[in-house]
Amino acid sequence: MISTHILLSLWSLCLPSQSVEALGFEASIDNLQSHVRFLADDQLLGRSTPSPGLNRAAEYIREEMKRVGLAPVANSYFQTGEVKAFQEASDPGRIKLKKPQSTIRVVKKFRSVFPLPRSIQLQDLLIVRAKNLTELGRASKQHAVVLDRPPNSMAEMVHYISAGCAVILLTSALAPQEHSELHMLSQYFKVPVVMLNDEQDWDFLTESTHIDVSLNAHSERKVKVHNVVGQIRGTDADLKEEYFVVGAHYDHVGHALGHGFPRGSLGQDKNDLIWNGANDNASGVAALLECARLMMKSPPRRSVLFVAFYGEEAGFLGSRSFVAATPIALKSIVAMLNFEQLGRIDDNSRPADIPKGSIAITGYNYSTLPAQIAETAVNDSLHVYRHPQLSDAYFYRSDNAPFAQANIPAHTISLSYDFPDYHNAQDHADRLDYAHLNQVTGFLARAITTCANRDDAPKWLIKAIP
Numbered sequence: 001m002i003s004t005h006i007l008l009s010l011w012s013l014c015l016p017s018q019s020v021e022a023l024g025f026e027a028s029i030d031n032l033q034s035h036v037r038f039l040a041d042d043q044l045l046g047r048s049t050p051s052p053g054l055n056r057a058a059e060y061i062r063e064e065m066k067r068v069g070l071a072p073v074a075n076s077y078f079q080t081g082e083v084k085a086f087q088e089a090s091d092p093g094r095i096k097l098k099k100p101q102s103t104i105r106v107v108k109k110f111r112s113v114f115p116l117p118r119s120i121q122l123q124d125l126l127i128v129r130a131k132n133l134t135e136l137g138r139a140s141k142q143h144a145v146v147l148d149r150p151p152n153s154m155a156e157m158v159h160y161i162s163a164g165c166a167v168i169l170l171t172s173a174l175a176p177q178e179h180s181e182l183h184m185l186s187q188y189f190k191v192p193v194v195m196l197n198d199e200q201d202w203d204f205l206t207e208s209t210h211i212d213v214s215l216n217a218h219s220e221r222k223v224k225v226h227n228v229v230g231q232i233r234g235t236d237a238d239l240k241e242e243y244f245v246v247g248a249h250y251d252h253v254g255h256a257l258g259h260g261f262p263r264g265s266l267g268q269d270k271n272d273l274i275w276n277g278a279n280d281n282a283s284g285v286a287a288l289l290e291c292a293r294l295m296m297k298s299p300p301r302r303s304v305l306f307v308a309f310y311g312e313e314a315g316f317l318g319s320r321s322f323v324a325a326t327p328i329a330l331k332s333i334v335a336m337l338n339f340e341q342l343g344r345i346d347d348n349s350r351p352a353d354i355p356k357g358s359i360a361i362t363g364y365n366y367s368t369l370p371a372q373i374a375e376t377a378v379n380d381s382l383h384v385y386r387h388p389q390l391s392d393a394y395f396y397r398s399d400n401a402p403f404a405q406a407n408i409p410a411h412t413i414s415l416s417y418d419f420p421d422y423h424n425a426q427d428h429a430d431r432l433d434y435a436h437l438n439q440v441t442g443f444l445a446r447a448i449t450t451c452a453n454r455d456d457a458p459k460w461l462i463k464a465i466p
């Protein structure tokens with residue numbers, strides 16, 4: 001473990017001209033709570049990209065940015081992009097199960113998990129019931145593979161999808177995050193995955209059954225989605241042309257309502273079908289809005305751009321489109337700090353010798369920024385640390401990644417990499433530690449102000465871009 005308990009002597013050398021202690025940055029628990037409660041409310045249905053709940057969240061964040069006094073960028077608080085949305089056909093198609101010397105059974109309740117860009121007709125497929133990966137060796141283009149349980153991991157699912165079968169039939173539920181992960185994979189593998197929702201059909205899926213599958217294409221449309229941006233203009237005549245970006249994703253993985261899940265594989269509460277994403281990542285957005293409010297009181301020398309991203313859970317869609325078409329010149333962005341999962345201190349992944357509630361930064365040794373952030377923690381009785389394994393492993397796991405790929409020192413700051421309820425329907429607003437989130441938010445406002453006040457901009461220490 002490389003501890004980042006920073007030496008006081010180092011701190012005094014780096015103290016900027018304006019004492020950040022004098023700024024009196026006190027975050028408000030009430031503000032943080034009401035931001036998280038709004039974003040994680042059931043009414044927003046888990047904020048998947050794209051969805052009406054996501055857009056309601058965007059409007060809320062825009063109004064809050066206006067309220068705290070952030071200025072728009074290029075005359076707007078929205079940087080608007082488009083994503084594809086797929087709609088299932090009203091007639092999904094036909095699946096027929098044919099046993100030798102027996103009647104034909106028509107499957108009534110099914111849905112395809114992947115969006116289908118094209119209709120599919122497959123006749124007389126044979127069935128392979130795959131209990132494990134080695135059995136998959138028998139599958140060919142003439143086979144439907146039946147999976148009786150959700151895949152243990154996406155890596156396992158990739159094996160199934162790439163096994164070369166014609167179709168995969170699932171007889172168990174997939175949670176929404178598995179849908180979104182499969183959705184991403186479907187770009188690379190063209191095998192349809194179909195969930196059969198009626199238990200009575202499952203008994204027919206023996207290896208003597210032949211099966212006809214005809215699936216109608218989903219309709220595709222483009223839907224507008226928004227990154228929400230606001231800025232604080234810097235106070236220094238020269239440095240104000242440089243930007244420090246503070247980011248947090250506001251989307252989550254959605255809900256399972258109306259999916260017709262046949263089994264209760266959806267976490268502790270079978271009736272809870274909405275993935276609220278309170279810690280992931282309403283907490284990060286709440287901290288971003290509250291940091292913006294505090295920093296408005298005493299703007300730093302550099303300008304600061306606050307960006308709430310859509311589509312992180314679907315593969316950094318919002319941050320990628322932001323970097324591809326920044327509303328300010330890309331080269332004026334000198335650093336990026338991304339807020340993730342700041343509201344819970346019950347971290348499954350925290351090393352035993354790290355105090356509870358410590359703050360982790362990804363790619364800790366990659367640039368000078370993490371150590372600069374950590375310097376400020378000395379006065380806050382907070383620990384900022386490098387996780388010995390996960391600091392590097394998580395560097396490309398959030399919205400800092402597209403910035404880093406554009407050669408901007410960019411990191412994600414979190415309280416936990418893996419908390420109970422991660423990507424689970426019970427990631428609820430009442431499970432957050434608001435007192436700690438409050439302390440961390442005040443610290444972040446001071447730390448970012450300190451960094452944005454420095455004469456020198458953050459620099460890469462090692463080449464982190466592959």
Ligand SMILES: [Zn+2]
Nearest residue numbers: 249280281340
């Ligand atoms: Zn997240």
